[in-house]
Amino acid sequence: MDVEQEYDLFVIGGGSGGLACAKQAAKLGAKVALADFVKPSPLGTKWGLGGTCVNVGCIPKKLMHFAATLGELRHDQVEAGWIDTQVDSKHNWEKMVENVNNHIRKLNFGYKNQLLKEDVKYYNKLAELIDANTIKLTDNKGQIETVRAKTILVAVGGRPSYPDNIPNIQNLVITSDDLFWLQENPGKTLVIGASYVALECGGFLHGIGNEVAIMVRSILLRGFDQEMAEKIGLYMEEKGIRFIKGSVPDMIEATEDNKRKVTWIINGQKQEEIFDTVLVATGRVSDTQKLNLDKVGVKMNKSGKILCSADDKTSVANIYAIGDCVEGRPELTPTAIKCGQLLANRLYNNSTELMSYEFVATTVFTPLEYGCIGYSEEDAIKKFGEDKVTVYHSIFKPLEWNYFEMHSGESCFAKLIVLNDNRRVIGFHYLGPHAGEVTQGYAVAIKMGVTKEQFDSTVGIHPTCSEELVQVTAVKGIDDAQKEGC
């Protein structure tokens, strides 16, 4: 094998983390290369540079969620006085997907340009480690090239996982890898899973007019505050999304007209139903299997996630790993980006700053959105003790919801978890419209150690939903969450 190129840093994976680290390292003067290659999904879906977020995650998800919320606003439009709004007009899936896909391709192009501009060599090839300094690159025609690097960064992220109890499942169902590139409306859809992926996708599919059922094994949004998770589920049910609870599919088969017959068991009884599409969103698995990491000595846990120390080092001295493929990291784009940038700073600019995962704000874009920062109620009680925390809660109704009478007055909810001894707000939970926009600013305060009293002394912006957070006085266990009167 003729080895021609040698780099300071070779990044495997052109997603949120990989791209951020590569660009930053190049800015700091390192000679950098990046390899990104998308293995097609079992159904053949593939995409360009940018990783999960850009191509099959955050970006298309948010655009489709937005499309669904626009549909829901038609009723409000009528009551706000607009003439000729058709509340039951149909949705054109193909038009939405074309626009979403075009935007993604524009982002793919932008990332390619950024790498070119920063002088990062981009290989659209599948990388595999030969040893701790040598990478084998295979292109889509099978041609092989070998390069060497002083430091290697593994940032390969993950891919959707499939339940293992159903034969041929990979050819019978779609995942989020396929949903955002589907050229036809998926129709009547069964979503299997209780993750935010399952709820977000089930949510917007219903919002654009599809019949949706969501099959969940036990609880919703494991790891998130469960009071909030239940309210999210309740809101979705009230909207008309059917939840099949306490079940997993027993069998999935293709029918003669290419629909899907799904069988499951509830209370010992067999149930079956025909769906146009089955979307599996039961989890994601680290994409490390074909990298040859074992042979090189990089330690992973049982599910293939790489074991790293706080400074992103693996068990091999010159190999680092960041993002979704690492054990214990939140599967989020902004943390991968920041982690990548800080790693580059440490490698090439003598920085010592490590990534902090404390009080990272996030938002779930379910039909009623949920933004949160810090501890769930359960985690706070578990860590500090029930008598050491106070929970403030409030039910509220957005002013704009008063045009259309069918809006609920009890769905929106806010909660603050406060540590008694220093009055610090350690948990922030907001369920309501524009949750991402509402939550972001509070993350700054919480990272700075804001207290409940500082919250209370802050004047609210009126009329907004966000002001609820600086006015909440009801204590859970003592007061009702609902205000009476204005």
Add this chain to the structure above:
Amino acid sequence: MQGQVLQIKSQAEWKSLVLENPKPVIVDFYADWCGPCKVLKPKLHSLHEQSQGKWELAVVNVDIDDLQKISGQYASQGIPAVYLFNKGQQISTFLGNNEAKAKEMALKAATL
């Protein structure tokens, strides 16, 4: 040949058909996923048809792998990115679906 649009597909074609073209060449960097590109395209075609063979029209699809370096150089600010070349030199450029600038460029090309 009047009316024929040059589809640049390789670095070699960029060199021979654009840089080494005896006539002035207006080059349109575009992509299939770009909305404004689709609107500008027929305008450029129509200007070319009216030019009576005084200049050539070339198009570069920025998604073509072999042309990555060239597209990266000329289309890094966005697309549609349109350039007027004469004897290998860049004379002028404009960005976006700008009919007025396209007309101006076509007039300039006819006088070179």
